Amino acid sequence: xxxxxxxxxxxxxxxxKAEELLTLSKATPIAEVWENVSGETxxxxxxxxxxxxxxxxxxxxxxxxxxxxxxxxxxx
Amino acid sequence: xxxxxxxxxxxxxxxxKAEELLTLSKATPIAEVWENVSGETxxxxxxxxxxxxxxxxxxxxxxxxxxxxxxxxxxx
Amino acid sequence: MMPIEIRTSSFDPWExxxxxxxxxxxxxxxxxxASFVGTMRDINEGEPVQSMTLEHYPGMTEKHLQEICxxxxxxxxxxxxxxxxxxxxxxxxxxxxxxxxxxxxxxxAFDACRFIMEDLKSKAPFWKQESTTEGKRWVEKxxxx
Amino acid sequence: MMPIEIRTSSFDPWExxxxxxxxxxxxxxxxxxASFVGTMRDINEGEPVQSMTLEHYPGMTEKHLQEICxxxxxxxxxxxxxxxxxxxxxxxxxxxxxxxxxxxxxxxAFDACRFIMEDLKSKAPFWKQESTTEGKRWVEKxxxx
Numbered sequence: 001x002x003x004x005x006x007x008x009x010x011x012x013x014x015x016x017k018a019e020e021l022l023t024l025s026k027a028t029p030i031a032e033v034w035e036n037v038s039g040e041t042x043x044x045x046x047x048x049x050x051x052x053x054x055x056x057x058x059x060x061x062x063x064x065x066x067x068x069x070x071x072x073x074x075x076x
Numbered sequence: 077x078x079x080x081x082x083x084x085x086x087x088x089x090x091x092x093k094a095e096e097l098l099t100l101s102k103a104t105p106i107a108e109v110w111e112n113v114s115g116e117t118x119x120x121x122x123x124x125x126x127x128x129x130x131x132x133x134x135x136x137x138x139x140x141x142x143x144x145x146x147x148x149x150x151x152x
Numbered sequence: 153m154m155p156i157e158i159r160t161s162s163f164d165p166w167e168x169x170x171x172x173x174x175x176x177x178x179x180x181x182x183x184x185x186a187s188f189v190g191t192m193r194d195i196n197e198g199e200p201v202q203s204m205t206l207e208h209y210p211g212m213t214e215k216h217l218q219e220i221c222x223x224x225x226x227x228x229x230x231x232x233x234x235x236x237x238x239x240x241x242x243x244x245x246x247x248x249x250x251x252x253x254x255x256x257x258x259x260x261a262f263d264a265c266r267f268i269m270e271d272l273k274s275k276a277p278f279w280k281q282e283s284t285t286e287g288k289r290w291v292e293k294x295x296x297x
Numbered sequence: 298m299m300p301i302e303i304r305t306s307s308f309d310p311w312e313x314x315x316x317x318x319x320x321x322x323x324x325x326x327x328x329x330x331a332s333f334v335g336t337m338r339d340i341n342e343g344e345p346v347q348s349m350t351l352e353h354y355p356g357m358t359e360k361h362l363q364e365i366c367x368x369x370x371x372x373x374x375x376x377x378x379x380x381x382x383x384x385x386x387x388x389x390x391x392x393x394x395x396x397x398x399x400x401x402x403x404x405x406a407f408d409a410c411r412f413i414m415e416d417l418k419s420k421a422p423f424w425k426q427e428s429t430t431e432g433k434r435w436v437e438k439x440x441x442x
Contacts, residue, residue, distance in 0.1 A: 006354070008352060008354055008424060009352050009424035009426070009435055010435045012352075047422075049357060049422075052354075052357035052360050054420075068354060070354070070422060070424070071437075072437070073419070073421060073422050073424065074423065074424050074435075074437070074438065074439050075351070075353070075393075075394070075418060075421050075422075075423025075424070075425070076258075076382075076393065076414060076417050076418040082209070084207060085207050085281070086279075086290045088207075125212060128209075128211055128215050130275075144209060146209070146277060146279070147279065147290070147292070148292070148293060149276060149277050149278055149279060150279050150280045150290075150292070150294050151206070151208070151237065151249070151272060151273060151276050151277075151278025151279070151280070152237075152248065152272050152273040152276070152278070152294065152403075164315070166311035166312070166314050166315045167311070167315075169311050170309070170311045170312075179389065179390035180337075180338055180339035180340075180390050181339070182338070183336055183337070183338040184333070184334070184335060185332075185333070185334040186332070186410075187332045187333075187334075188329070188331050188332075188406070188407065189332075190328060190403065191327055191329070191330065192325075192328070193325055193326065193327070193401065194325035194326070244324065244325045245324035245325050256338065257440050258333065258335065258414065258440070259440075259441070262333065262407075262410075262414075265331075265407075269403065269407075295402050296404065297403055297407075
């Protein structure tokens with residue numbers, strides 16, 4: 001299954017890219033996707049979204065999803 | 077002693093005047109001044125000011141003071 | 153002295169804020185601007201209103217608005233405040249009151265703007281008389297804040 | 298749908314409020330307009346800042362701003378809301394965000410304006426990167442509201 005992963009702000013810089021396409025063998029918790037792409041075992045202080053909705057680390061990523069990882073927001 | 081008395085809004089209409097000059101025989105509590113001018117024995121719901129400062133009914137009116145009586149304020 | 157104005161004719165609150173901000177010359181210092189505008193409605197307490205007359209106590213009104221803004225500046229770290237209040241004949245949709253507060257951060261601006269507005273409503277000597285199809289009536293109390 | 302705009306160039310918040318209010322066509326209905334403008338300061342956390350870049354998540358940002366305004370309209374009886382937020386390169390004294398709320402009475406306008414602003418700060422996906430004499434740095438957290 002194919003997903004799109006987006007990175008923003010300091011995470012975009014850390015990852016060296018704004019977006020990538022990934023192929024997963026099966027539906028996977030988003031925290032595992034983060035561990036795979038970042039090589040980090042912790043997702044503390046990382047915000048996660050699936051299809052533009054905030055989700056918790058155990059949320060399941062499905063075929064075609066748009067996944068996003070980013071640091072705490074600082075708008076306004 | 078001479079004082080100026082001002083009336084505003086519904087009290088101005090009730091008194092039939094906006095302002096009058098009064099002569100008092102001595103320094104007098106403002107509630108008594110109200111009783112004298114209005115003929116009423118109660119000053120509930122009447123706001124009172126001496127020289128443009130809100131005062132309580134027992135505040136003493138002195139020579140030359142500007143006294144004012146008015147209903148609750150409704151600005152803004 | 154805080155800028156306080158009593159106006160006898162209609163004013164545009166947004167233009168007033170803009171002009172005041174330009175005159176202030178504090179660009180880059182303020183990070184937060186909170187404003188409130190009270191506007192004349194065509195209905196009050198369920199009855200249609202045609203127009204309104206606002207009476208005030210010249211001298212005492214200005215003095216109290218000054219005190220209210222000075223109090224706010226003591227309570228919070230503010231860069232500037234602006235208060236404009238209409239008196240006289242007021243038409244539907246006319247702005248009645250403008251309160252605007254500039255500060256470095258948003259909490260102060262929000263708190264002070266609301267404080268000034270509530271204090272103005274409870275202390276500043278203004279009185280509203282409404283004209284309805286039934287005639288004129290004095291507004292007896294403000295809506296709760 | 299609530300009016301939500303992401304702007305890539307400088308805007309005048311007072312002109313935007315004025316224009317929006319004219320388009321609304323609710324003259325005589327609203328009695329209260331509460332607004333907040335966040336503006337770029339020349340200092341943050343004690344250090345001089347020269348300029349700022351605001352990044353956002355296109356799509357998700359608009360969606361969340363819509364949700365925040367819809368939430369506010371559920372909680373309070375509002376006539377209209379307007380939210381405008383800058384992205385891209387921002388200069389000192391540029392407005393960053395405008396929140397404006399129109400309602401019949403003042404309590405709703407004050408409460409909803411602050412709620413929208415606080416919710417926007419905590420949820421809407423925007424990120425600030427400041428340019429200082431020491432180089433660029435990502436702002437790590439917002440000042441408390």
